[in-house]
Amino acid sequence: MTRPSRTRILVYGISCLLLLAAACNQHLGHKLKLAGYSPREGDMIFQSMPQNDLVVAIEGVTKSKYSHCGIVIKEGGQWSVLEAIGPVKKTSLWNWSRRGRGGNFWSYRLKDEYQKKIPEVINQAKKFMGKPYDVRYRMDDERIYCSELLYKAFKAATGEELGKAERLGDLNWKPFERTIRKYEQGEPPLDRRIITPVGVSKATQLGLVFSSTN
Numbered sequence: 001m002t003r004p005s006r007t008r009i010l011v012y013g014i015s016c017l018l019l020l021a022a023a024c025n026q027h028l029g030h031k032l033k034l035a036g037y038s039p040r041e042g043d044m045i046f047q048s049m050p051q052n053d054l055v056v057a058i059e060g061v062t063k064s065k066y067s068h069c070g071i072v073i074k075e076g077g078q079w080s081v082l083e084a085i086g087p088v089k090k091t092s093l094w095n096w097s098r099r100g101r102g103g104n105f106w107s108y109r110l111k112d113e114y115q116k117k118i119p120e121v122i123n124q125a126k127k128f129m130g131k132p133y134d135v136r137y138r139m140d141d142e143r144i145y146c147s148e149l150l151y152k153a154f155k156a157a158t159g160e161e162l163g164k165a166e167r168l169g170d171l172n173w174k175p176f177e178r179t180i181r182k183y184e185q186g187e188p189p190l191d192r193r194i195i196t197p198v199g200v201s202k203a204t205q206l207g208l209v210f211s212s213t214n
Helices: 003-035 053-062 093-099 112-126 146-158 174-184 197-201
Strands: 044-047 068-075 078-084 088-092 106-110 206-211
Touching (some): 003 093, 044 093, 053 174, 053 197, 068 146, 068 197, 078 093, 078 146, 112 146, 146 197, 197 206
Antiparallel strands (some): 044 068, 068 078, 078 088, 106 206
16 A cells, blocks of 8 residues: 555544544433433423524514524424424434534423413324425415414413414515515515414513523
């Protein structure tokens, strides 16, 4: 074997080891973040999704780091998140929490007086299983988006709103008009009322119990 060939193999081997070490460190770092969280059924958790034009618009329009949310459930001893992403489905808590930018997430818990309502909130959310995702953010039941799932499940179970639906025209929509037009396939629906992830997080019935950024 020639010296250049040996050098290339050595460089390649070192590169592989460095990549493996980085992956292990990232995995360990996320494991430590998740270890600090003690989940409870009914927790409503939020994250910043990997960026694309739609995520950038959601965070920009709402002036928030929250672009996605879901409900924590436990089945067969395993923790999962019930979420509207593509279809409404269940995702393991581990995979869900890793998906957010930097592996970060924030968890809000229903106050004590609402704890007994959690089984019914989860039951109501499960009624939307399989529903496709709504990129136009309408409040009908044909398609469902993430914060709408939480909002509707809670309202069906308690009769109360979880946060306040807001008019798109009252939010920071203008810098993201091109993206809105793309997904709406027409004029921005400024009178459309939407419930945003950050709007749900501000609900008086919830309190922050965990932040992975602390």
